[in-house]
Every structure is written in C-alpha cells, then in structure tokens.
Amino acid sequence: MSFSVRKDYLNNDKDGVTTSRRYSCCKEGVKRKYEGDVMPKRTRVPTKTGYGAKMVIVLLRGTMKYRVHDLVLEHNHELHIAQCAHMIPSQRKVSVAQGFQAEISEDAGISLKQSHELMGKEAGGMSNVGYTRDNLKRYLRTRWERSLKYGEADSMLNYFQEQTLENPSFFHAVQLDCEEQITNIFWADAGMLINYNFFGDVVTFDTTYKTNKEYRPLGVFVGFNQHRQIVIFGAALMYDETIDSFKWVFGTFLEAMCRKRPSTILTDQDHAMAAAFSLVMPQTFHGLCTFHIRRNFMKHLGNHYKESSDLPYMFGACMYEIEEVEQFNRVWEAMVKKHNLENNEWLSGLYRIRDKWARCMMKERWTAGIQSIQLSESLNAAIKNYLKLDHDLVQFFRHFNRVVDDKRHNELIVEYEMRQKLPMVGLRQTPMLVHAADTYSPTVFVAFQNEYGESTAMVILK
Structure with missing residues (x-):
C-alpha cells in the first residue's frame, strides 16, 4: 500500500x-x-x-x-x-534524459501517445517509466511556452538568426505593414539556393496548402532535379493572396536568387498571382499547371462530366496529347458542340489562354515536363504528413525543415543507386543509347530510351 x-x-x-x-x-x-x-x-x-x-x-x-x-x-x-x-x-518526474528524448520525438513528428509508449517499451513497462502521459504533455507544453517567451514574431526572428549563424548563406526576408506587424515571410536555405542555380530554369509556385487555423497561405517554389525529383527553391508564408503580397513574394524570390529569373514559371489560374507575376517577371513565360486546370475542370464542369463519359477524355486529349494546332481546334470545337458548352464562361476563358497550357501551343516552351506532372499534389501530400493546423510559427518552421530534409534524403538514395547500379541499355549496338546511358541520370535515360524506341516505329509521311 x-x-x-x-x-x-x-x-x-x-x-x-x-x-x-x-x-x-x-x-x-x-x-x-x-x-x-x-x-x-x-x-x-x-x-x-x-x-x-x-x-x-x-x-x-x-x-x-x-x-x-x-x-x-x-x-x-x-x-x-x-x-x-x-x-x-x-513518484512522477520527467528526467533530463527523458525530456530530451521526448523533445526529439516531437521534432521528428512522433505523437505524444507514441512517444510515451516507446519509452514504456524501453523501460520494460509503463510502471517503470517514472511519469504519466499528462506529465509528458505538461513538460512539452512548458518547452513550447519557453520557446515563445518573446512572442511568436520574435521567436521566429530568433530562429532565422540561428539558421544564419549556422550557415551565412541562409536567406530570409520579412515584410511589415504600416503598424510594423509582420505580413509576409520568405526564406531559402543554402541548399535551396544551390538547387535553384542548377535547376531553376522551370519553377512552379503553389499556394494550395493553408498552414494554420488562420489559413495563411504557404507559397512554395518548386522544381525538378536531374533525377526528376521534387526540389524546393524557397518558401513564403503569406498574409493573404493579394496582388501586393504576390508582388513582394516574387520580388523577394528574385532578390534571393541574385536576380536570376526562371525561363518558365507554372502556377494555378489565380488572377492576382498572374497580375503580380507580369509586373515582377515580365520576360519569364507564365504557364498554367495542368493539375490545377484538371481540378477546376471538375469544379466547373462536374455536372457535364457525370452525364457524358467522353468529356474528360476529349479535354485531356486537348491538354496532353494533341500536338498540332489544327487538330486541337477541331477536337475542341467538337467537344464544345457535343456537350453544349458554347456559353460556358470558364471554358471560354480557358480557351483564350490556351497558349499557357495546351501541349500543341507550348511545344516551343521549355517546361522540363513539369506541365503534365502533378507536382503540386505530390508536394502538398508530403507537407500534410508533417505540418498540423495547431503548429505555432516556430513549430511550423521546424517541421517544414523535415519536409525539406526528407526530399534531400530521397535524393541521396537515388544518387547512391545511380552509382551502385548500371543502366540497362536495350540496344547496346546503338552508340547513341550507350552515350546517353553514360551521360544522363538513370531516370532521364529511361525516358530518353523509351522515346527513342517509339521513334523507330514512326512512319514518315512527308
């Protein structure tokens, strides 16, 4: 007793x-x-x-x-x-070692329940841990309050200063309003700046993900590396999605990248974003991500989609498959007439800017194949695995770094496999394929080899 x-x-x-x-x-x-x-x-x-x-x-x-x-x-x-x-x-007390382990678990995204259960396994049972789950919750809350003792804004600036001391190449910028309150934030670490220098010809910018209970947009500049993997070039935590906010974000992005502008940038159909982009980077081609167009297609033409099974296929052919302008116009006209879409404002507006998304109209534009890849969806899915709506600013930055670290670790895995495994050349007697296998990354080589094989089946008509 x-x-x-x-x-x-x-x-x-x-x-x-x-x-x-x-x-x-x-x-x-x-x-x-x-x-x-x-x-x-x-x-x-x-x-x-x-x-x-x-x-x-x-x-x-x-x-x-x-x-x-x-x-x-x-x-x-x-x-x-x-x-x-x-x-x-x-009899309940969280020791220094246990507290340190709990902090590491929280930073790694392990839930409080899982962290407590893990310590119970290590101690040989919950009765040997020395504290309850409520004690651990209070300990982590005290740590959270301590990290925000100067307020969210000052804690965020302290975080940026720590990152700069760790690597002076870390770039960050903050926009203040007339009352000197923080509105927009942009940051890019050294790895992001290096990646942009190598792979920044084609960039996508997406603000689909909303970060917290205030639903502040998270804007992420993304591209592909030599393995066709997602690389992050920079990120912005925005106050709103107005023209002024987008102008500041795009301008700050160029400042971080030493005024080196991308050849192509792909975004969604946001009008404020498009207006700001045309003011900041008028010489860069502005295309539309087909992922967002497909999503808006379901939103604006969902009823027609239910009634007509071939509508999405005809629309998809216009977007991805048709390579000749004349054929595009014929199929588009047939689709509109067949489904009585002559008066659909969204579809008519989309046709007027077809040079920003249709494959046949963008043959001369360098998009690195990103146009037809659901890049935004992939990144947003990764972000949702790490970020929660109840995260404060410091927690947000800490867990966003986990997203970046995860992408970079995946790149190292592919780099290792590239040096560990030899490429499989289908036709070793073909000097072009042998040279391509020695030059390209495995992912790019497979795409090149498949396209080369398809080219041998073509028939020249004229």
Whole structure:
C-alpha cells in the first residue's frame, strides 16, 4: 500500500539553513470554498480528505541533526495499491534524459501517445517509466511556452538568426505593414539556393496548402532535379493572396536568387498571382499547371462530366496529347458542340489562354515536363504528413525543415543507386543509347530510351 507525499512549509534561518519542515499526505487539508458570485467554468475534482498523516522535522542546533518533532501515521482515506505506486504525484518526474528524448520525438513528428509508449517499451513497462502521459504533455507544453517567451514574431526572428549563424548563406526576408506587424515571410536555405542555380530554369509556385487555423497561405517554389525529383527553391508564408503580397513574394524570390529569373514559371489560374507575376517577371513565360486546370475542370464542369463519359477524355486529349494546332481546334470545337458548352464562361476563358497550357501551343516552351506532372499534389501530400493546423510559427518552421530534409534524403538514395547500379541499355549496338546511358541520370535515360524506341516505329509521311 502507498500514498503520495507533499512538501509543506519550510523555515530557514538567516544563513539559509533549513530549521524545520513539514511533510504531509497529498490528500491532507480541506478544499477552499469559492467565495465569488459567479462559479468558475472549470472546477477541479476534490482530492482533499481533511487532516491526516504528516511529519514535522526540526533542526537540533547542538548536533546539527534533524529530529522528528511531530508525527501522525493514520490516514483518513484508502491507500493506493502497489500496482499504482508509479502514478502517485511524488513518484512522477520527467528526467533530463527523458525530456530530451521526448523533445526529439516531437521534432521528428512522433505523437505524444507514441512517444510515451516507446519509452514504456524501453523501460520494460509503463510502471517503470517514472511519469504519466499528462506529465509528458505538461513538460512539452512548458518547452513550447519557453520557446515563445518573446512572442511568436520574435521567436521566429530568433530562429532565422540561428539558421544564419549556422550557415551565412541562409536567406530570409520579412515584410511589415504600416503598424510594423509582420505580413509576409520568405526564406531559402543554402541548399535551396544551390538547387535553384542548377535547376531553376522551370519553377512552379503553389499556394494550395493553408498552414494554420488562420489559413495563411504557404507559397512554395518548386522544381525538378536531374533525377526528376521534387526540389524546393524557397518558401513564403503569406498574409493573404493579394496582388501586393504576390508582388513582394516574387520580388523577394528574385532578390534571393541574385536576380536570376526562371525561363518558365507554372502556377494555378489565380488572377492576382498572374497580375503580380507580369509586373515582377515580365520576360519569364507564365504557364498554367495542368493539375490545377484538371481540378477546376471538375469544379466547373462536374455536372457535364457525370452525364457524358467522353468529356474528360476529349479535354485531356486537348491538354496532353494533341500536338498540332489544327487538330486541337477541331477536337475542341467538337467537344464544345457535343456537350453544349458554347456559353460556358470558364471554358471560354480557358480557351483564350490556351497558349499557357495546351501541349500543341507550348511545344516551343521549355517546361522540363513539369506541365503534365502533378507536382503540386505530390508536394502538398508530403507537407500534410508533417505540418498540423495547431503548429505555432516556430513549430511550423521546424517541421517544414523535415519536409525539406526528407526530399534531400530521397535524393541521396537515388544518387547512391545511380552509382551502385548500371543502366540497362536495350540496344547496346546503338552508340547513341550507350552515350546517353553514360551521360544522363538513370531516370532521364529511361525516358530518353523509351522515346527513342517509339521513334523507330514512326512512319514518315512527308
């Protein structure tokens, strides 16, 4: 049988030496009655049972030893069984090592429940951990409050300063409003800047993901590396999606990249974004991501899609397959007439800007194949695995770094496999394929080899 001990009053002399102290059962005492007119919304469950077991010790000056002065052994409540001894308050404490492990687990995205269960496995059972899940929750909350003791804004700036000290190439910028409140934030670490220098010819920019309960847009500049993997060039946490905000983000992006503009940038059909882009980077071709167009197709033509099974196929052919302008116009006209879409404003508007998305109209534009890849969907899925709506700014940046680290680790895996495995050349007697296998990355070589094989089946008509 067991009970929890509480430290009560303490008396010290002028030199700081403890002269007396009282220890009591944690259930000793009487709950204080509430004297206000309005009852509090949250009331604690009563645990006090009156006056019970206690022990008072005093210091004997002659021998400088402590003696028990008062002792009451009787309890006026039922004692805890031995199996619950680890749950009583005086036996619960998160050690320094356990706290450090809990912080690492939280930074790695492991939930509180999973972290506690893991420590239970390591200790040989929950009774050997030394604390409960509530203790761990309070410990992590204290850590969170400590990290935000200067407020979210100052904590974020401290985070940026730490990143800059770690690597001076880290770039960050903050936009303030007339009241000197932070509105838009942009950042890019050294790895992002290096990747843009190599692979920044074609960039996509997406603000689909909303970061927190205030639904602030997260804008991410993304591209492909030599393995056709997603690489992040920079990110912006935006206050809103207005022309002024987009102008600042695009301008700051160019500043971070030493004014080197991309050849092509692909975005969704947001009008404010398009207007800002034309002002900041007028010489860069602005295309539309087909992923967003397909999603808007379902939004604006969903009813027609249910009634007509061939509508999405005809639309998809115009977007991805048809390579000649004349054929595109014929199929488009047939699709519009067949499904009575002559008066559909969204479809008519899309046709007017067909040079930004149709394959036949973009043959002369360098898009690195990103146009037909659901790049935004892939990245947003990865972000959702790491970021939660209840994250504060510091937690957001910490977990966003996990997304970046995950992408870079995947790149290392492919780099290893590229050096470990030899490319499979289908026609080894073909010098072009042999040379391509030695020159291209495995992913690009496979695409080239497939296209080369298809070219041998072509028939020249004229």
